[in-house]
Amino acid sequence: MDRITNSLDNRRIVFWEEVARDGAQAKTILSGKQRIEIAKLHASVFNQNGPDHLVFAAGFYSIGKEEVKAIEDLAENVDNCYLAVNCRSSKDEITNSIASLKNAKYGRVAFVSPFSERLCSVMLHKTLKEAKESALNMAKFALDKAAGMPIDIQLAAAFDGNPQLLGELASELHELGIATVGMGDTQGKIYPYETSEFLRIVKQNASPKVRFSVHFHNDLGFALENNLEAIRHGIYLPSTSWLGMAERNGLLKTELLTFLLSHEPHLLKKRLGIEGENLFLSNPNLKLLPEIAQKVSQLTGVPIIITDPIVGTGVNTISTGTPFVDTLSFQPFDPDEILGIRKKVFVTQLASSRVIKEVSTELGVELTDNQIQKALIHVKEKAYQLGRSVFPEEELLQIFKNI
Numbered sequence: 001m002d003r004i005t006n007s008l009d010n011r012r013i014v015f016w017e018e019v020a021r022d023g024a025q026a027k028t029i030l031s032g033k034q035r036i037e038i039a040k041l042h043a044s045v046f047n048q049n050g051p052d053h054l055v056f057a058a059g060f061y062s063i064g065k066e067e068v069k070a071i072e073d074l075a076e077n078v079d080n081c082y083l084a085v086n087c088r089s090s091k092d093e094i095t096n097s098i099a100s101l102k103n104a105k106y107g108r109v110a111f112v113s114p115f116s117e118r119l120c121s122v123m124l125h126k127t128l129k130e131a132k133e134s135a136l137n138m139a140k141f142a143l144d145k146a147a148g149m150p151i152d153i154q155l156a157a158a159f160d161g162n163p164q165l166l167g168e169l170a171s172e173l174h175e176l177g178i179a180t181v182g183m184g185d186t187q188g189k190i191y192p193y194e195t196s197e198f199l200r201i202v203k204q205n206a207s208p209k210v211r212f213s214v215h216f217h218n219d220l221g222f223a224l225e226n227n228l229e230a231i232r233h234g235i236y237l238p239s240t241s242w243l244g245m246a247e248r249n250g251l252l253k254t255e256l257l258t259f260l261l262s263h264e265p266h267l268l269k270k271r272l273g274i275e276g277e278n279l280f281l282s283n284p285n286l287k288l289l290p291e292i293a294q295k296v297s298q299l300t301g302v303p304i305i306i307t308d309p310i311v312g313t314g315v316n317t318i319s320t321g322t323p324f325v326d327t328l329s330f331q332p333f334d335p336d337e338i339l340g341i342r343k344k345v346f347v348t349q350l351a352s353s354r355v356i357k358e359v360s361t362e363l364g365v366e367l368t369d370n371q372i373q374k375a376l377i378h379v380k381e382k383a384y385q386l387g388r389s390v391f392p393e394e395e396l397l398q399i400f401k402n403i
Helices: 003-009 032-044 047-053 065-077 091-100 117-124 128-146 163-176 192-204 223-232 254-262 265-272 288-300 321-325 335-339 353-362 369-386 393-402
Strands: 015-017 054-060 082-088 107-114 151-156 181-185 212-216 239-241
Touching: 003 047, 015 254, 032 047, 032 054, 032 065, 032 288, 047 054, 054 065, 065 082, 065 091, 082 091, 091 107, 091 128, 107 117, 107 128, 117 128, 128 151, 128 163, 151 163, 151 212, 163 181, 163 192, 192 212, 192 223, 212 223, 212 239, 223 254, 223 265, 239 254, 254 265, 254 288, 321 353, 353 369, 353 393, 369 393
Parallel strands: 015 054, 015 239, 054 082, 082 107, 107 151, 151 181, 181 212
Antiparallel strands: none
């Protein structure tokens, strides 16, 4: 049984994780050992249900022998999620991709086929009509070679093609036995309203049994909105990537979508118009999200920035007045309770007497009210003199002791 298609048939969410396929955008590279570490950690977010909720894209076969070796390493060492090999629409690559996963407990191969007139001409030197027939023939070949291994297809530049034709093709592919039909916004240019209209037409012209996936690039910043539109249309297989990496401006951040779909699931009917309480077989462990994000940042050298949602270095940090007094009025959730990110108070030019009192006490220095006011005046003046906002703890200790 393909646990991924079983999840999709039961309207459960499945992530197609692309972090190991980055290279074009952030210019990163992950060894087989590093991919193994990330894949295992990611699957553990879903507890014992990793194979029901995660397809980890292990690599792209055509890159070369070193990439194939990394894929084979994952196949031998990762048994708590599905591993997918991406390849071009080539009989040799499909055959070899299937072989590279011979030791995988949960393996699948996804071949790419173009779906816009422009890309069909560039990639296959065919018209869209000819490419459609080619995709069907390649699907038959792949399914015959797979010996039961799930085969997926990803239609590149799908959103530049004809949605009616796409729906019809998807139905034919499903009838052949293709597990999922992916639709890619290859240029990253589609707006959310366009997405919704396109998907509406696709689904009108496709069998209700077709399992679709989506792959939205974030060039215009619409990856989140477009994926949510797809989910609202009943497409529960989004392509995401940790820290949003993977090609050009990247994909939707895995950590963000995981949080949005699993925090307060009972409210998703109101927020997205979907039934949220059955999206996961067990409650995801959200406290692993910051840990995995930090690990990916460490391994790739891609920094986590202050304003990154969910895992940013500014999450649960406070430096000023009213938010200090009533933190939850200024946050959408409690980062300590939900993510395990402890509150951190910084002294900056925005400091209040309450901030000075708490930080000085944490540093082991008890100040009088008069000393607190003097320290407050001092840090504000010095911040503007230095053109620097945050005071390091060592510097604060000296200020508090010398007041």
